[in-house]
Amino acid sequence: MIGNLLRVATALTTAGVVFSASSAQAIPAFARKYGTSCVTCHTVYPRLTPFGEAFRRNGYLFPGIDSDFIKQETVPMGQDAAKKAFPNAVWPSWVPSIPGLAFGANGTLITHPTKGSESARADNGAQFSLDNLLEEGHIFGGWSIDDSTTLWFESTFTADSANLERAQILFNSLVGPKHAVNLVVGRGVPTLSSFGPHSSYVSDNQFVTFAVPGIYGSPDAGWQLADNFNQIEVNSVLVGRVELGVGMNAGSHTTAVRPTENVYGHVGVKFGGMRLDGEGSTGSTNTAAPWAETAITLHGFASHANSQFTNVIDAGLSQDISNAYGIGARFQLESLELNVEGYLDKHDHATGVAGPDGHPGAVDVKVGWAELSYILYPWLVPAVRVEHVILDPSNGGISTNWTHIRPGVAILVRPNVKLTVYGDIEMASGTPDQLGSWGGVGGTIQTVVPTDPNTSSSAQLASLNVLIAFAF
Amino acid sequence: MHVCSSRGAAARLSFAVAAFTFAVPVLAEGGTIKGKVDATPPKWLEDTVVYLKEVPGTYPTKAHALDQKGMRFIPHVMSIVVGDTVKFLNHDSLVHNVYSPDGEGYNLGSFKQDEVRTYTFSKPGTYSQLCSIHPEMLGYVFVGQNPYASPVDKKGAFEIKNVPPGTYKLSVWNSHLKAADKTVTVAAGKTLDESFSVKR
Numbered sequence: 001m002i003g004n005l006l007r008v009a010t011a012l013t014t015a016g017v018v019f020s021a022s023s024a025q026a027i028p029a030f031a032r033k034y035g036t037s038c039v040t041c042h043t044v045y046p047r048l049t050p051f052g053e054a055f056r057r058n059g060y061l062f063p064g065i066d067s068d069f070i071k072q073e074t075v076p077m078g079q080d081a082a083k084k085a086f087p088n089a090v091w092p093s094w095v096p097s098i099p100g101l102a103f104g105a106n107g108t109l110i111t112h113p114t115k116g117s118e119s120a121r122a123d124n125g126a127q128f129s130l131d132n133l134l135e136e137g138h139i140f141g142g143w144s145i146d147d148s149t150t151l152w153f154e155s156t157f158t159a160d161s162a163n164l165e166r167a168q169i170l171f172n173s174l175v176g177p178k179h180a181v182n183l184v185v186g187r188g189v190p191t192l193s194s195f196g197p198h199s200s201y202v203s204d205n206q207f208v209t210f211a212v213p214g215i216y217g218s219p220d221a222g223w224q225l226a227d228n229f230n231q232i233e234v235n236s237v238l239v240g241r242v243e244l245g246v247g248m249n250a251g252s253h254t255t256a257v258r259p260t261e262n263v264y265g266h267v268g269v270k271f272g273g274m275r276l277d278g279e280g281s282t283g284s285t286n287t288a289a290p291w292a293e294t295a296i297t298l299h300g301f302a303s304h305a306n307s308q309f310t311n312v313i314d315a316g317l318s319q320d321i322s323n324a325y326g327i328g329a330r331f332q333l334e335s336l337e338l339n340v341e342g343y344l345d346k347h348d349h350a351t352g353v354a355g356p357d358g359h360p361g362a363v364d365v366k367v368g369w370a371e372l373s374y375i376l377y378p379w380l381v382p383a384v385r386v387e388h389v390i391l392d393p394s395n396g397g398i399s400t401n402w403t404h405i406r407p408g409v410a411i412l413v414r415p416n417v418k419l420t421v422y423g424d425i426e427m428a429s430g431t432p433d434q435l436g437s438w439g440g441v442g443g444t445i446q447t448v449v450p451t452d453p454n455t456s457s458s459a460q461l462a463s464l465n466v467l468i469a470f471a472f
Numbered sequence: 473m474h475v476c477s478s479r480g481a482a483a484r485l486s487f488a489v490a491a492f493t494f495a496v497p498v499l500a501e502g503g504t505i506k507g508k509v510d511a512t513p514p515k516w517l518e519d520t521v522v523y524l525k526e527v528p529g530t531y532p533t534k535a536h537a538l539d540q541k542g543m544r545f546i547p548h549v550m551s552i553v554v555g556d557t558v559k560f561l562n563h564d565s566l567v568h569n570v571y572s573p574d575g576e577g578y579n580l581g582s583f584k585q586d587e588v589r590t591y592t593f594s595k596p597g598t599y600s601q602l603c604s605i606h607p608e609m610l611g612y613v614f615v616g617q618n619p620y621a622s623p624v625d626k627k628g629a630f631e632i633k634n635v636p637p638g639t640y641k642l643s644v645w646n647s648h649l650k651a652a653d654k655t656v657t658v659a660a661g662k663t664l665d666e667s668f669s670v671k672r
């Protein structure tokens with residue numbers, strides 16, 4: 001029993017590490033396109049500067065007229081003047097004379113300082129592991145085909161799998177004022193925040209997200225709030241200070257019987273600093289710290305999801321409705337930055353115990369996280385991140401919580417070579433009951449359901465990690 | 473006719489004497505305007521013509537040739553005068569088409585290697601030259617009111633020669649960028665240096 005649980009925890013932990021270990025990085029394809037350094041848009045990549053965030057929001061286009069900044073040689077697929085002849089001529093575009101591709105790799109050296117810790121046990125007793133030293137390879141593609149349309153591609157492969165993470169076409173500034181109506185079609189991360197999905201110095205993802213029914217033991221419950229989904233999204237930046245977005249995605253699941261049906265919306269507003277769209281040269285004038293600004297950004301989201309998965313309670317598929325609401329804020333004082341975010345995610349059928357209707361029981365999930373960072377030098381950023389998850393199941397389930405503290409430092413060895421050194425400290429009260437595990441949130445503590453699930457665990461230094469990444 | 477011929481001979485003689493006696497290097501009726509254009513971004517620099525607006529006079533029509541070779545319009549930018557005719561050549565072993573959506577618009581159809589199409593430009597303006605078979609091809613015919621115009625070279629340099637003395641508006645056309653006109657006074661035999669910075 002214990003062995004089985006450890007194996008499950010190991011698998012989930014491995015999955016968590018795979019997911020958390022920089023699945024997406026900077027895109028040197030854009031560096032080639034514009035003939036510019038990574039640090040135009042990034043501090044320690046993939047973390048974005050205010051300009052980089054504006055570039056991302058603009059659908060990967062520079063403020064102003066994008067083609068003015070393209071230095072890479074292009075092949076016209078038609079000339080601008082031909083627009084006057086439309087529909088008798090094809091609407092023009094261009095492609096790079098050399099494909100707009102880039103490559104990268106990353107991995108993590110992991111140590112477990114406490115050999116007896118549950119995380120070390122979940123790693124089969126290993127105290128020092130090079131197994132993930134080179135964990136992922138990436139192929140990136142990025143290019144604008146005219147001044148308002150962009151293509152984005154990203155595929156990640158490991159030793160035994162390949163994953164198409166993103167393949168999008170972004171139609172920007174379709175109607176009305178510039179940046180007012182943008183359409184994104186393809187595979188990517190739903191916009192639930194005003195910042196890029198990799199807005200963290202010590203974690204791959206800004207968002208703390210996990211498959212809630214999976215935590216309660218449903219093996220094929222893959223859907224979570226933020227991941228790479230097939231989706232359609234319409235977003236907008238208004239007057240440079242307000243952003244809006246609504247989208248629909250197919251989610252992800254392993255049952256493949258019926259796709260999930262998910263809708264979401266997002267709103268954000270920024271006070272001070274560079275405009276959200278980067279227009280008008282509103283950025284920092286501090287030549288020693290071009291990333292520095294004093295600004296506050298407030299944002300929030302709502303999400304409704306309907307997903308299917310197998311669960312021991314139901315003979316066939318279980319259906320879970322998730323309604324989530326979140327808010328967040330970024331406070332910037334020159335090089336000092338604090339990000340705070342949280343959400344409430346209410347699931348009606350997610351646990352391993354039957355509710356009044358005979359289906360899996362309901363659970364309220366409360367998630368919060370914060371990250372404090374300071375850009376000491378353009379290449380050195382110490383940061384600390386705290387994540388907290390509370391599970392409140394109904395129908396006799398036990399409320400549990402898990403806390404994760406990750407102090408670290410992100411180092412840019414070269415503009416395209418990164419080293420992140422960080423520790424993982426975990427603590428929890430109990431563990432998700434009904435054969436659940438904290439492995440689903442990237443944790444390993446209390447992999448064995450304690451006799452008394454209210455048992456509190458002392459803090460454990462689960463691991464010390466050195467993440468190495470490069471892109472070119 | 474005879475009198476004219478005598479006058480011509482006398483003039484040639486007096487010119488030779490003057491040139492020898494006073495070592496005057498050039499005796500020109502007009503002046504020259506030359507200079508350089510800087511473009512931001514520089515990628516549009518070659519799509520530039522510097523020209524004089526409204527120079528009174530009538531100008532004899534001419535015929536010009538604009539070639540298609542290596543799937544390019546050569547020259548990339550051509551400057552002509554209203555009423556001039558352009559022969560569109562094809563020195564590629566491919567069929568080309570020439571059309572322009574600008575001005576009154578025209579389509580000269582498709583034509584094979586060594587065939588020629590002609591078009592006479594009756595209105596001033598800039599006409600994009602496109603090929604529907606090879607949409608990447610682009611050239612420009614700048615049609616001015618007068619012949620005092622100069623497409624820039626790859627470094628942005630221009631030179632307008634034999635400009636009648638007087639005061640004019642010196643202007644610049646660029647496919648994407650712009651700059652304010654300048655008022656210039658041209659003196660006989662003198663060279664005027666002017667520069668432009670074209671930008672969004």
